Amino acid sequence: MKVSVVIPMYNENKIIASTACALSEFMERSFEDYEIIFFDDGSSDGSAYTVEQLGLPNIRILSYGENRGKGCAVRHGMLACEGDIRIFTDADLAYGTDVIFDAVVTYQNEKDADIIIGSRNLNKDGYDGYTLKRKVMSKIYIKLLCLMGGFKLSDSQCGIKAFSAEAAEKVFSDCSIDGFAFDFEVILRAQKHGFKMAEMPVKVVNHRESSVRPLRDSFKMLGDIKRIKKQIKTEKTL
Numbered sequence: 092m093k094v095s096v097v098i099p100m101y102n103e104n105k106i107i108a109s110t111a112c113a114l115s116e117f118m119e120r121s122f123e124d125y126e127i128i129f130f131d132d133g134s135s136d137g138s139a140y141t142v143e144q145l146g147l148p149n150i151r152i153l154s155y156g157e158n159r160g161k162g163c164a165v166r167h168g169m170l171a172c173e174g175d176i177r178i179f180t181d182a183d184l185a186y187g188t189d190v191i192f193d194a195v196v197t198y199q200n201e202k203d204a205d206i207i208i209g210s211r212n213l214n215k216d217g218y219d220g221y222t223l224k225r226k227v228m229s230k231i232y233i234k235l236l237c238l239m240g241g242f243k244l245s246d247s248q249c250g251i252k253a254f255s256a257e258a259a260e261k262v263f264s265d266c267s268i269d270g271f272a273f274d275f276e277v278i279l280r281a282q283k284h285g286f287k288m289a290e291m292p293v294k295v296v297n298h299r300e301s302s303v304r305p306l307r308d309s310f311k312m313l314g315d316i317k318r319i320k321k322q323i324k325t326e327k328t329l
Contacts, residue, residue: 093124094195095174099164100139101132103182108141110184115147117188122195125149130168133158162266162273169254169263177259180251187296194253197291204289205258206281210246214292245290248274258286267322272315279323 096118100107111129118125127147131139131154139152153171155163165179176198178191186209197207252274254262261284268276281288 092176092195093126093174094118094122094191095126095128095172095177096191097128097130097165097168097172097177097179098182099130099132099161099168099179100134100182101158101161101164102134102136102138104134104136104138104141106183107138108145110182111142111145111147111150113184113188115145115150117191119148121192126151126173128153128168128171130154130164130171132161132164160269160273161271162276163269165273166263166266166269169259172256172259175256176253177256178251178253183297185295185297186251186293190251190293193291193293194251197289198253198255201289203287205255205286206262206288207253208244208246208278208288208290209249209251209293210244210290211249211293211295212245213290214294216294219294244278244288247278249293251293252277258284262286268315268319270315272319275316276319279319283323283326 127150129152262280265280
């Protein structure tokens, strides 16, 4: 079984070398057949060049040349994968590297599952290191998304998700959201296709300031969510 890992990156030059080295060492040690795709979302700080100069095995660096958003980078990266199981996670490896192995094992054990979604809410230490304000805001936000989307996942916005090749191809081929609401669209489209989703507990181990601007990004995300739901509803009637 080939395992693919997608890392979206945008101006990550301060951390991307350490991420690439840690991830490469882990994948080389853990899997016989793997690939790592760093998808550059139009960085202007030389992030792609930094990864390229490391000369690490089984790494591809892809880009569309302009900044379009994390959702767009993840989408293009997942569709470029060749793996039987395809995983995306954040450039800072917020959940560490062991979680990648955990996702593969969970996928193998959950015989009917097509998609594995990490959940900080299933781990009693999942939010360790978060400020109380950030933790409360995250939990409220996830609850609101579940209500709006009509699903019962405990952490739809978690930054690590794993897909079978079939699920990745079908779901991401339909997606169009480039911004932070892409996780929401992925889940709704997975439901539309009838793919089974399972959750696994994860814990944040690497902390850094969120790039989300609460007021501005929340309004944009609400607009994206309304558009996604309307689009999917229209597609169902075709």
